[in-house]
């Protein structure tokens with residue numbers, strides 16, 4: 213089995229024996245997703261059996277068409293049977309993680325999703341816009357007088373974290389704690405380590421938080437959840453705490469990585485950054501292209517519930533399937549010239565929020581709203597942006613995330 217301690221270079225990718233590639237080897241993700249390798253897989257082996265060192269292999273999908281088909285067929289491709297990460301017991305035993313929304317199948321999934329969906333309707337999210345703008349402006353104010361900053365640490369990390377914590381009613385003083393938990397869970401997914409204890413701590417924290425919010429004078433998300441019913445029964449504090457936990461985990465790193473990856477792409481394509489500053493009406497389209505390009509979650513998994521085929525390849529009941537969104541998002545069969553970052557595209561299609569179907573990202577409106585405000589506020593106030601140090605990536609096959617984006621710029625204006 214190939215085991216690259218460093219990511220394979222251009223020549224090595226062309227010579228790699230695809231049969232031996234194990235994408236759970238984090239060496240492939242040292243510099244971000246292995247786009248060249250994914251390109252070979254899309255052409256030569258779009259539905260490919262991935263052997264892995266621990267003997268638990270999986271099918272790798274790299275074509276958008278196959279990922280979309282699997283996402284939209286939850287009866288054949290279950291989230292509940294084997295979970296949504298590379299291995300069934302990633303971060304905690306399946307019997308625990310099955311309490312989380314993304315691990316449920318219909319009919320349970322449909323009932324629970326309906327409850328939380330209300331909190332994320334476009335009109336509810338639009339109401340948050342002023343608060344998001346204040347948070348972004350507050351972060352820009354901390355850069356006053358500076359001509360160098362790290363866009364990850366100073367903007368990309370704190371903005372979504374603060375937005376989520378306000379949405380949940382967490383005090384700002386607890387933000388570091390939420391951040392630590394998110395990182396511990398993320399690294400648990402990447403390294404397949406147990407995080408049952410972290411989930412327990414989060415559960416206890418959120419149970420106390422929702423209890424404090426009950427019956428207050430401000431209408432909170434916790435109130436909305438307390439008033440909701442599943443099968444005629446209201447949710448208990450543990451179920452609400454789980455919803456809170458999932459939102460912190462799902463809504464934090466993803467938006468952060470999209471903004472950071474988008475800013476990197478814009479700075480590396482200065483004509484497009486200038487265009488966006490001059491023509492802010494392009495922001496909605498630019499966001500879709502950034503989502504496609506930065507694609508912050510590399511994959512989610514499913515398990516086949518019966519013998520089936522994907523792209524003409526036989527899949528046996530019980531086998532796991534990993535949908536590489538990052539690879540599908542560079543598939544020119546879905547979008548022409550997929551290898552080019554171009555905010556002027558007419559219809560920038562992507563599968564960054566999933567391939568459609570019942571689990572499609574619940575936070576998509578919120579993420580788009582946050583990204584809109586970020587693009588409306590940051591580029592017009594940070595001029596002469598240039599990358600002035602090493603851009604570093606999280607070593608993860610799951611999260612496609614920058615850990616540092618050092619830049620120079622003129623002092624914040626406006």
Ligand code: HEM
Pocket residue numbers: 283313314315325376458459460462463464466467470507508509512537564565566567568569570571572573574575576578579
């Ligand atoms: C750019 C930002 C984001 C990206 C790229 C993203 C991506 C995704 C993806 C790929 C899925 C799985 C889709 C599937 O299995 O078909 C998902 C599910 C989910 N996302 Fe997001 N997400 C983002 C932001 C957010 C935010 C801000 C929240 C909430 C605060 C959120 C909450 C959720 C939830 C609750 C689910 C599970 C939905 C279900 O299983 O029914 N996400 N997201």
